[in-house]
Amino acid sequence: MTCAQLLLQLLRDTYGVDTVFGIPGVHTVELYRGLEGSGVRHVTPRHEQGAGFMADGYARATGKPGVCFIITGPGMTNIATAMGQALADSVPMLVISSVNRRDTLGRGQGRLHELPSQQQTLSGLTRFSHTLLDTQALPEVLVRAYTIFRSSRPGPVHIEIPIDLFNAPATPPAKWQPPELYRAAPDPRGLATAARWLHEAQRPLVLLGGGCVDSPEAACTLVERLDAPTVTTINAKGLLGEHHPLDLGANASLPAVRKLASEADVILAVGTELGETDYDVVFDDGFLLTGKLIRIDLDPEQLVRNQRVSLGLVADSGMSLALLLEHFPQPLQRGGRARTAQALAALGLGDDPAFAPFVPLFATLKEAMPDAVLVGDSTAPVYAANHLVSQPAPRRFFNASTGYGTLGYGLPAALGAQLARPDLPVVALVGDGGVMFTLSEIATAVEEQLPVVILLWHNAGYEEIRRYMDAHGVERLGVDIRAPDFLTLARGFGCLATHVDSPAALAEALASRPKDGPLLIEVDATQWHRNVA
Structure with missing residues (x-):
């Protein structure tokens, strides 16, 4: 067995990997030997950034790490942006890449795809980046990666394999099984103190973040027992179910919720960064907590960031919610x-x-697709959806307006979500500016016959930046950009496409969406505003 064959076997049989995203290259062809017929689905994006975003969407929709096979050098710098988004939002992603031969590393010989240090370049975008130098170390490195995914704060992990190791002999470990892993439990004394403070509180407030998404029952029951208004962040949307009477949504940046926050005498924050893109999207540092703040997070450093903490517990969010319930x-x-x-x-x-x-x-x-997973780019409908939309379950709403905030995320991430959840409809919410970053992934949607609805909000440029320039007295430059004919482009890829300008026209388009391929619906923003005014 070769190192490449052992890698595929471990990913499939030990870690349950059923899908990988990647673009083959001369440095990675050995990774593809045996992939055909293995039961692992290979999806070919049209750019490595698309591969990373697809893996991200796959991971957010399921909780399972998205896996990528990426070429040396430009492949890795192409996927770096997607890794940055995943790192910012704690999304599990395994990036397997090639790197130049061991005897050439760091020598600057001008080899194909050579970087001075590929591992060093990517280390700042990962939970860890490792260069495999011994085939027998592969099981250990993989188990280290999956330990991060399963029992720590997740994020991207990068493992690079020199091209001369792919065909090197590797001995499968005898009866290899990964260890059973359990996440950290909260300290009983700290938990008891937190429970006492919450019992004594007169005006409690709960803040639930993306770290809680796998524990909706415990989260919902606890906030009901506490009878506490609850902020559910963008990545926690749907955690309490749809239109729960204690759910304030992701509205912590708005005045009425900020008033509740400033008046709260005890605040319980679980699995949330308390970061700017959830609590201060108006960028005025106006989210103020004056009461006792209890924070629970797997990452100890996170306990002391952004707000002054009174009591911190390093622990798994779901386990902590369940144990708090006992009090x-x-x-x-x-x-x-x-x-x-x-x-x-x-x-x-x-x-x-x-x-x-x-x-x-x-x-x-909602009427046409009540169970849809909504996946968004940074675009006007997404900014509105962060405040307006309520979902029936977690992992059905995510976008790139949080954390890293990259453009081009929405379309490929929606494809990853659709591959992960073929049982649910998926909608990509994109704008005419951001979609140009990854428009070519329509070809992937057609090739894979993914019935994703691509809702393209066309407001003729970078509207958010236009408003920001206007508000700050800056002459508009670079924001009134020329758009292509999106319908012609989509149809050129083999994608059905239509134009709408009203709710009635949108309903009609959704009613006739195909089941075996994508549909692009271009919404004329100017006409839409006029028709709904």
Whole structure:
């Protein structure tokens, strides 16, 4: 058995990998020997950045690490942006790459795809980056990667294999089984203190982040027992179910929720960074917590970032929620539902001029595709959806407006989500500016016969940056860009495409969407605003 064959066997049989994303190259052909007929599906994007975003979408939709096979040098620098997004949002991603021969590493000989140090270049975008120098170390390196994914704060892991090792003999470990791994439990004394503070609180507030998405029942039951208004961040959307009476949504940047936060005497923050893109998208440092702050996170460094903490517990979010529940056998009564309803009424999101035009858009989507996974780029409908949309379950709403905030994410990530969840419809929410970064992935959607709806919001340029320039007295430059004919381009890829400008036209387009391929729906933003005004 060769090193490449052992790698494929371990990924498939030990770690349950069923899909890999990658573009073959002369340095990685040996990775593909035996892939055909192995039961592992290979998906070919049209750019390595697309491979990374597809793996990201696959991982967010399932909780399983997305896996990529990537070529040396430019392949790795191409995927680096996607790895940055995954790192920022704690998304598990395994990137297997080639690297030049062991005897040439670091010698600057001008070899094909050579970097001075590929491992060093990628190490800042990963939980760890490792150069394999011995085939017998492969099982150990893989188990280290999956330990990060399963029992620590996840993120991208990069393993590079010199091209002269792919065909090197490798001995499969005898009866190899990965260890059973359990995440850290909270310290009982700290948990008891946290429970006491929450019992004594008169105006509690709960903040739930993406670290909680695998524990919806415990999260929902706990906030109900606490009778506490609850912020569910963008990556935690759907955690409490749809339209829960204690769910404030991802609205921590808006005045009514900030008022609740500043008045709260005890705040429980679980699995959340308390970062800018969830709590301060207006960028004024106005999310202030003056009460006792209890933080629970797998990452000890995270406990002391962004807000002053009163009590920190290094622990798994789901386990902590379940153990906290034991301290609250009966529901408390603190007027939480009334406080939540009052705050939501004060927000008046449906009547807010910034959000109102998108209310009929998401109502139409919900009626036609009630179970859809919504995957977004950085674009106007996504910014609105962060505040407006409620989902029935977690892992059905994610986008690139959080964390790293890259453009081009929405389309390929939606394809990854559709591959991961063929049982659910998937919608990619993209803009005419951002979609140009990865438009070529329509070809992948057609080739793989993925029935993704690509909802393209066409507002003739970079609208968010236009407004930002206007607000800061900067002359518009580089934002009023010329767009191509998206319908012609989509059809050239073999993708059905249509143009809409009203909720009725959108409903009609969705009703006739294909089941064996993508549909691009271009929404004329200017006409849409006029028709729904």
